[in-house]
Amino acid sequence: MNEEQSSYVKEIVDGSIVTPIGFSAAGIHAGLRYAKKDLGAIISEVPANAAAVYTTSHFQAAPLKVTQASIQAEKLIQAVIVNSACANACTGEKGLQDAYKMRELMAEHLQIKKEYVAVSSTGVIGEYLKMDKIASGIQQISEGSTVSHADAFQEAILTTDTVMKKCCYTAKLGGVTVTMGGTSKGSGMIHPNMATMLAFITTDAKIDSDCLQSSLSKVIPTTFNQITVDGDTSTNDTVLVLANGMAENEAITAEHPDYPVFLELLAKTCESLAKQIAKDGEGATKLIEVEVSGSKTEEEARAIAKQIVGSNLVKTAVYGSDANWGRIITAIGQTNTDVNPASVDIAIGNIVMLKNSEPQAFSEDEAINYLNQDFIKITVDLHNGESKGKAWGCDLSYDYVKINASYRT
The missing domain is CATH 3.10.20.340 (ArgJ beta chain, C-terminal domain)
Incomplete structure (x- = not known):
């Protein structure tokens, strides 16, 4: 990337996952935890090209399998449903059925195809989801595009985190301004390839789905995979990127002259979130x-x-x-x-x-x-x-x- 292209990537200090065009979010208390918010959602106005990377643990949690199935169907995701308090990991066939049920309930709530829903969970391993509370909670989800909606989602995905983690950047692709926002959770059991870490990235850039996946795979080794808190790798780690194309730029491919700008935009987002996770390690002071x-x-x-x-x-x-x-x-x-x-x-x-x-x-x-x-x-x-x-x-x-x-x- 030349110096002129690099200058296009700018930080939006007060930006979030709902700053890109067409994205909304929500976070509520569904009763999975005593008082804190514990169920969150990110929603795109239109199905978005999706890319993801997952933990290398042999014990991938049920939600990862459901998200993988959704993305493999059409490479499109329109909504993400996330719960905290329970990882739904090492829960056998029942856990997998519960994760698929979460997908189905969210799709019905939004009246979209179930394959357009990604599922994620974080919390204690080896416990079953409280599906009655999740079913009731999904019905209460009312998304919006304000700062408070983004904050509510970010709060809902936290476990032992002490702060919310977010960032937002903008750049020009083919002369059109595009925006990318990100949020993540992670504090302990952090030793990626990857770790107890969830990261969700939204962008209104239009980019080929295969190019989006290869771009994410390129930046992961120098960002999320370069953080460690305690040397332990989790069962639920996911980085999910949604690109809905609503900025209406010319579609980015690996051959596009501004592809290096998009790659830098994604790299800056991932590095910022990774460093925020490392800084918020459990009990960390430095x-x-x-x-x-x-x-x-x-x-x-x-x-x-x-x-x-x-x-x-x-x-x-x-x-x-x-x-x-x-x-x-x-x-x-x-x-x-x-x-x-x-x-x-x-x-x-x-x-x-x-x-x-x-x-x-x-x-x-x-x-x-x-x-x-x-x-x-x-x-x-x-x-x-x-x-x-x-x-x-x-x-x-x-x-x-x-x-x-x-x-x-």
Whole structure:
């Protein structure tokens, strides 16, 4: 993408999933949780081209199978129904029937084809859905396109999250302004390929469905798959993109001159949501970004970055504001990558601690002051190639144990 194209991608600070033309949302309390909203929906005025990626867990939850079936039918989705409190995972044939019933109930409520409905769930694994409450709740859904409607949906999908996660960007494709909004949930059990993470992205751009799927697959490895909170992969992770074409731009394909702009639009949306998930890790107090350069391949750079940010020893050192770079070098050493042990540089912030694998003198007080901030950047230069990669995670605090020790209670 050239510099002129890149300048087309702009952030809409107050935007959301309902900012793109033709999208609405809703979130209600259906009684799945004690008091909080627990059932949400995203709806497009017209069937939208759909693309999705899912967890690599062997135990994919029932809602994923239903969503996959819906997308495979016609590659079109018009509505998404999401519940929290129960993951509907590892629930056998009954769980699958319940997920299909959710699809059917939502389709009847909106009077659309059942294959146009995607289903998603998040919460406790191994419990059955309270289908009476879901059936009643779907009948109460009244969607809208205001900020409050978007917020209601975002609140309804949260579990142990402490904040709602959203972003919105705009760009010009063929001279026509298009918009993309996103929201996600995720706080613990985060170690994508992918993790306890749901992300929903809406856009009014017109794009070929196959191109939309390949675009999502291109940006996932450098965004959602580069975050980790605790090294555990969930059963329900889904990233779903809906493109309804209502901006009426010329259809984007991989050969279109503005395809790189669309790809950047999608990448920025996914990276923003991924970083917000990492920052809101259970019990987290700091967002950690690791940037690795000088690697032989991008894949190796990303693997090293993710190993560092996923190391419990690195995470606890950051929590305690301890500039123990030895934990970083240990994490690098565990990777199955091509590393020259005599040429590694490590810096925390702007403080260089290792140069060509030789320890450097630094001020402990300066390091502590930097590590006391809520954003920590670790940089590694391997001096072994021209490639680079990034990963994001969070520190590991006492509260992580408290939260997960009482998750079901």
